[in-house]
Amino acid sequence: MLTLLHTFITVYEKQSFSKAASLLFISQPTVSTHINRLETLIETPLFIRYNKNRIEPTEFGTFFYNRSSQLIKDWDSTLSDIQQQKKKRKQFTIFISQSISEGYFNDFIPNLINNFPDFDFDFQIKNSESIVTEVLQNTHIIGLVEKPVHHKELTEVMLLEDEMVRVGSTTAPYWLLREPKSGVRYYQEIYIQQYNIRLNNISTNNLSFIFKLLENNIGQTLISKKALKHLPDIEWNATPLSRKLVLIRNNMTALDPDTDKIITFISGEFKKLT
Secondary structure (H helix, E strand, O other), X not given: OHHHHHHHHHHHHHOOHHHHHHHHOOOHHHHHHHHHHHHHHHOOOXXXXXXXXXXXXXXXXXXXXXXXXXXXXXXXXXXXXXXXXXXOOEEEEEEEOHHHHHHHHHHXXXXXXXXXXXXXXXXXXXXXXXXXXXXXHOOOEEEEEOOOOOOOOEEEEEEEEEEXXXXXXXXXXXXXXXXXXXXXXXXXXXXXXXXXXXXXXXXXXXXXXXXXXXHOOOOEEEEEHHHHHHOOOOOEEEEEEEEEEXXXXXXXXXXXXXXXXXXXXXXHHHHOOO
């Protein structure tokens, strides 16, 4: 139909079938066929043919030209708008605790990106307490944390139960601590109190740094059992402690379809591990 309209508009503006054919790079019989098809569709003559070189638009032809021109403009504008929308990238920020990032989420990133190709993701690695603060202050992000939250302004989605293990030589004189307010630190302090551990402390906010100390037989600590994949040769022992890994979002967040799909995807990836 658009081809027929383009032919009609060109004929109308040039008042000639032959000139229209030349401009459109088609034959004059093809131009005549297009116009005849339009006239058949609308059951109305659009031009008065005096001879092959002289035509005149009918009253309906002029009316149809004005409407057709607007239709073409609307169509072109629609195509342009669609292209602009396709160029717009959606932004999405996910705050992730170090332990969840190292132990779980890093393995999901390729699948996440492949499943949401229209998104530009921003992954921020912080401790759990900082993530809670960020999510409380921002309704356009989600967070993955490793400690209880129980805040009335936050919604929690349970991801999985994470087993905690004691790693490193039990004769090592140092206890390796994560920074205050981190999710791991919360459980480390529980374990230290329960077992009355009295050791010199080394603290850091970097999980990889703890791995390096353990690899060099400097200290012992409590970490996620999942982290043992980074420490294949390190001595470890099971503990009765486990922690809940949860996804959090602000209750004021408008749960649009995109956010809902991302949350569902992440939850699904964690469920595969249970």
